[in-house]
Amino acid sequence: MSASSPLLAELIDALRCLPGVGGKSAQRMAIQLLERDRGGGRRLASALEQAMERIGNCSRCRNFSEDEVCAVCANATRDPHILCVVESPSDLAAIEQATGYRGQYFVLLGRLSPLDGTGPEELGLHALAARLEEGEISEMIIATNPTVEGEATAHYLGRLASAAGIRATRLAHGVPLGGELEYVDRSTLAHAFGGRQAVE
Numbered sequence: 001m002s003a004s005s006p007l008l009a010e011l012i013d014a015l016r017c018l019p020g021v022g023g024k025s026a027q028r029m030a031i032q033l034l035e036r037d038r039g040g041g042r043r044l045a046s047a048l049e050q051a052m053e054r055i056g057n058c059s060r061c062r063n064f065s066e067d068e069v070c071a072v073c074a075n076a077t078r079d080p081h082i083l084c085v086v087e088s089p090s091d092l093a094a095i096e097q098a099t100g101y102r103g104q105y106f107v108l109l110g111r112l113s114p115l116d117g118t119g120p121e122e123l124g125l126h127a128l129a130a131r132l133e134e135g136e137i138s139e140m141i142i143a144t145n146p147t148v149e150g151e152a153t154a155h156y157l158g159r160l161a162s163a164a165g166i167r168a169t170r171l172a173h174g175v176p177l178g179g180e181l182e183y184v185d186r187s188t189l190a191h192a193f194g195g196r197q198a199v200e
Contacts, residue, residue, distance in 0.1 A: 008034070060131075062107040062124055064089050072105060079103045084141040085128070085157055087111050087150065091143060103141075106131065111149040112156060123153075125160065132164035139167045146173045146191070 008030060015026035033041035057063065058070035065071075072078065072092075082103030086092050092105050108123040120126070132140070140161045144150035154170055161168035174192025175184055184192075 057107075057109075061105045062109055062127070063092055063105060077102070080136050081138045082141065083131070083137045083139070084143050086143045087145055087153075091145075095143065104137075108144075108153070111144060111147070111153040113149045120156070125156075128157075129160055129164070132161065132166055137166055139169060142168060142170045 011030045011033075012023070012026045015021055015029050016023065018026075021029070033044070054066050055064050056066070058065040058073055059068050060073040061070060063070050063072065067074075079102050082101075083106055084092075084095065084101060084103055085106045085108065086095065087108050087110065089107055089109075092107060095101055106124075106128050108125075110118050110123055112118060112120070112123065131137070140157070142154045142157050142161075144154045144157070158168045158170075172195065174188065174195060175181065181189065
């Protein structure tokens with residue numbers, strides 16, 4: 001079908017850049033927009049163009065922002081003594097929605113992965129180190145994902161905090177609330193068992 005129209009083929013190919021969207025899904029989306037929702041397609045195109053042009057990164061925490069300093073960093077009611085380090089803006093959003101955390105953030109925009117060419121420079125760790133040296137932060141919460149790369153990143157971050165004389169804490173990982181032990185995977189169960197705590 002796409003062979004009949006170079007523009008349609010280009011639209012389908014462009015939609016494939018989205019995560020989880022293959023050729024068939026991209027084709028369905030393109031056809032849906034062209035057949036039933038050209039107005040929605042125009043709004044989508046306009047929103048994408050505006051976002052790509054105007055959204056950058058906060059100079060303080062590296063989260064997505066239209067301004068030089070994002071709304072979280074500019075909020076004077078947030079606790080400047082606690083810094084939560086996350087891998088991505090979506091992790092920041094998840095913490096904001098699910099917890100009562102009222103401290104500051106630093107967004108790595110990735111995790112250490114030498115095989116992918118992602119090192120300390122790409123994660124902005126020089127900027128994080130400079131922020132830690134300012135002397136205002138007393139605790140750094142490491143909220144990287146429990147993957148091999150996430151754990152390596154957490155270890156590196158812990159050393160960075162220690163060098164600055166700052167207490168580093170790590171998000172707890174283990175058995176999910178409401179989960180049954182027989183259905184929990186081995187590595188999660190081993191991690192939970194190793195991190196067990198005293199019952200008060």
